Amino acid sequence: MFDWLIVGAGFAGCVLAERLASQRNEKVLLIDRRSHVGGNAYDFYNEAGLLIHAYGPHIFHTNSAQIVDYLSSFTEWRKYSHRVLAEVDGKLLPIPINRTTINVLYGLSLSDDAEVAAFLASQAEPLDSINTAEDVVVSSVGRDLYEKFFRGYTRKQWNLDPSQLDKSVTARVPTRTNSDDRYFTDRYQIMPKHGYSRMFHRMLRHSNINIMLQVDYADIRKYVPHRRLIYTGQIDEYFDFCFGRLPYRSLRFDHVTLDKTWHQPVGVINYPQTHSYTRVTEYKHLTGQEHRKTAITFEYPTDMGDPYYPVPCPDNQTLYKKYEELALKAGDTWFVGRLATYRYYNMDQVVGQALATFRRLDETLPRQAQPFANVPSAVRSMQNDQLSAVGGK
Structure with a gap:
């Protein structure tokens, strides 16, 4: 009998596995469909010996000292200030838009924040209400910058026009009047010194944590006795898509x-x-x-492949709310993370959510005194030596 079955070995699942194992001395089985832990933050050394991110760049940034302190138990850090350029009209320009972007793009020589603010105000199209991703940009920087930097990128990313998406999509990218060319302005802008996989490997070392990879929750749940469940996968899949599929x-x-x-x-x-x-x-x-x-x-x-981004628009939120109502009634089951709560969270936000979930669990649930039983033979036969397969090179 496991105290916890945790579905999904990304940030949410790994943090909760570590906390439950180390702080409550409870036995955890952590499972994932993929052949590795770390979720989309997984990195590895390719054939040339270069460390790459399997699922695109993951840049760690946060304003929370608590989150950094927690993760620092499992990794050293290197400072890294992320910078992004956008190829616009044949030029490589800083994004988020800043003073340099505007000066180079329009051949201007704006010299201070006030001049940039005045220029942007002259371009902006005031709106009575801000409802969509298009509204956010057009009302703050005008239609020309919107067309050059945002509309095409957003349509490629979401296969929807910004006018069809929630305002949160473009509100994530600020506009600056100074020359700060960093993509983020958080207090902590750091990267795990030896990569994310090494960090996850250290996080999951505890003897109370068992790991099973390349296995589906639907296939294993009948064979793994467990008292409680933490689910970090797609919430609609957990409920067998009873209201229809949530778009990703x-x-x-x-x-x-x-x-x-x-x-x-x-x-x-x-x-x-x-x-x-x-x-x-x-x-x-x-x-x-x-x-x-x-x-x-x-x-x-x-639109094909693993789900990465919940599509933020009103109809999808209405559908999610139906699943959320079911989730609130699910006994001894907790839904945590981006897919389980249908939210676009940064990595630090997922860590914060997982830590907060653990605190609530720890405050409300009695600790188990029952000794850990032997792992059922059906589970052992499915593990196939995967229990230690948790890291990169």
Whole structure:
């Protein structure tokens, strides 16, 4: 009998597995469909020995000292300030839009915040209400910058026009009047020194944690006795899509190794106007690795494949609320993470949500005094030596 079955070995599942095992001395079985832990943050060394992110760039940033302190138990850090350029009208320009972006794009020489603010105000189209992703941008920077930087990129990313998407989509990207070219302004902008997989490997070392990979929850749930469940997968799938499927966007990745030291001046270049891919990432900027070759990844948004992004629009939120009502009635089951709560969370937000969930559980649930029973033979036969397969190189 496991105290906990945790479905999904991304940030949410791994954090909760570690907390339950180390702080409550409870026995956890952590499962995942994939052949590795770490979810979309999984990284690995490719054939050339370059550390790359399997599912596109994952940049850690947060304002929470508590979250950094927690993760610091499992990794050292390297400082990294992420910078992104967008190829617009044949020029590589800083994104988020800042003073340099505007000066280079329009051939201006704006010299201070007030001049930039005045320029943006002259371009903006005031609206009575802000409801969509298009409204956010047009009302703050005007239609020309919206068309150049946002509309094409958003349509590729979501296969919807910004006028059809919730305002949260473009509200995530600020506009600056200064020359700060960092993509994020959080207090902590850091990367795991030896990669995310090494961090997850250390997080899951506890003897109370068992791991089973390449297994589906629907196939195993009848064979694994467990007292309680934490589910971090798709909430609609858990309830057998009884109200219909929640829409997600996925990504296809084209990983390429180049026989040269560097390919581009920053970690990520966005392509809002050209190409079918949205962006190109060069990982050595992110990892700090020194290598005579370099690795890049092209990202192609698609409706097929693993779910990455909940599609933020009113109809989808209405559908999610139906599943949320079922989730609130599910006994001894907790739904945590991006897919289970149909929210676009950053990594630090998922960690924060998982830590908060643990605190609530720890405050309300009695601790188990019953000793851990033997793992059922049916489970042992399915593990196939996977229990230690949790890390990168």
